[in-house]
Amino acid sequence: MKFYGTFAVALVVSVVFFLLFDAGLMKLQGLSLIFHK
């Protein structure tokens, strides 16, 4: 249970991290994470 609990929390953190990471890398290329026409 300890493993799965830690996994769940770490997964949430990693999802947030990756979304911010993506947004940053897209911004560096002059674009946003979410598509704008």
Added chain:
Amino acid sequence: MSFFSGFKRLTCLTLLLFALLAGGFSFTSIPVFAKTANAEEAVKSEGAATEAVKEGEKKAEYPPAPKFTAADYPQIGGFNSRILVWIVAQLHLWFAAFVLAVPIFVLIIEAIGMATKDQRYDNMAYEFIKVSMAAYSITAIMGGLLMFSLLVFYPGLFKYMASLFSRSMLAYAFLFFAESASLYIYYYGWHWLEGGFRKWVHLTIGLVLNFVGTVLMLLANAWVTFSMSPNGVDPATGAFLGSEWNVIHNFLWNPLNLHRVIANIAYGGSIIGAYAAYKFLGSTSNEDKAHYDWMGYTANVIAVGGLLPLPFAGYWLTKEIYAYSQQMGITLMGGVFAWLFIMQAVLIGALFLSVNYYLWCGMGRSEGSVRYTKKIKWIAAAVVACFLVWFTPHTLVLTNQELKALGGPYHKYLGPLGIMPAKNTAVNIMIILTFLSFTLYRRANKIATVSWADAGSAVQAAIFTGAIGNIIFLGVYHGYFTNTAYKVAASIPQVSSTAVVIISTLIIDSMMFKGAKEVAPLKWGKVPARSQYALFTLAVSFTWLMGLMGYIRSGIRQHWHVNSIVRDNSINAFTPTIGYAAQIVTLAAIIFMAIVIFIFWLSNISSKKSAAH
């Protein structure tokens, strides 16, 4: 003593400088950071053209590029000039890649041997360099044959290229003195320069060997990339504008440099792996089997280490080709050569499956791997699924009737899997899964003693899951619900997610398994023979796909010797059918493999002689 430690510092600094130099030229060319740099370069070369025009009024202008007719290409009975130059150039490139790569990892393995004081690493490094000695002379033979072929069959073109690259061609020739001297001292002086200070001298000679080899490759790369993206010449006439640096430092030079450095490492590792597999299968004693099994594993790690970032070096090269010339870029992946990339996808998929299979077989060396055995089938299933997506084509090769029946050139449901976002998603996940196999292999024989081991593994599992989910999100959302700019841009966070997984897992592993207990000593040599055939598959697959990609790179110039500057008017200047091209590449690969087997056999007979003594 103080001089010795000073020398040690100097060697470390030189190593660091080498690493910085090697990385520096590619870093400045990374598109995200060098967008303005490329624009600046365009302005600079325009400025250079204007300056050259002004200077031309003062001193003699350089002649324009030659215009050839069919008569300018000598015909020698019995030789097809195009096929000869193609095969010889490819053979030269395969051997050159090998002999440039081996000193890189020999140096690193020798350094590891010095740091760990483990003689086995030193012995293995020595054996690696021994294998490459025969390959070195064959590289030179092929290079000489290539030069003679170009002189005989394409004298006008060679004259033009030599006029532009005069100094660098001379430098290239003279640098072989340094290359040969450093290689011979490095190899023949291996046991003479042993122990203490002398070992540092030996290591420095290895560093010089690597440096010279790299410079040789950079010079030759300039000739190749100039043909594709000429710079430093008048765009209208092809006349030299006076600066050899501008001719060398053309648009595609650095992308090709980076791609070839990484690819050489991967390729060299795979050939050494094949050597180790060959020796393993021929070994009779358990000691020999254990030695060659370990060598094969080390070579495989090197090959995989180079393989993981390689698709992205290739993508960057392709991106730069597109940025330079949309026509060339579209020919490359959207036009005539598109199906060759499907063939490449099959080969790369085979490579990943081979690598994973070798790692799974290798887990049998440890009794502790039993806890991971059940997971392997899921990794296998996922890798296969990614492989299927990876090689699904977009535009199908169809007859008119089939086209009508299908209602278009694309399959209704599988067609969308044929575009780049799907490919990027698949390859990133394949890389992560391969890395997962490697991670499980490494920890199979370890029992972590830190109190937070379970939490550490949970965090790693979350990073893997989050990254894979992120890659899928980026691929699906940006790939199918946005426009082209977003589609292409999303590939950067995809590959960066893969990099995050690899780096973070390695860091956490290094902390988590500090002071770890061993389950039992690894049973080197206790692997099934079929694992060695996985190493052969690696070498053959790598060779074949290098030949294929080499053809494509050359072929996208189509009817140009030098893109838009010097037209190829020889009678053999046609773009062959895919089948024909594949046959030539296959023939060249078979010749290469035959020579490599000859080299492996040479190592056998030389060791027999020393055993008799």
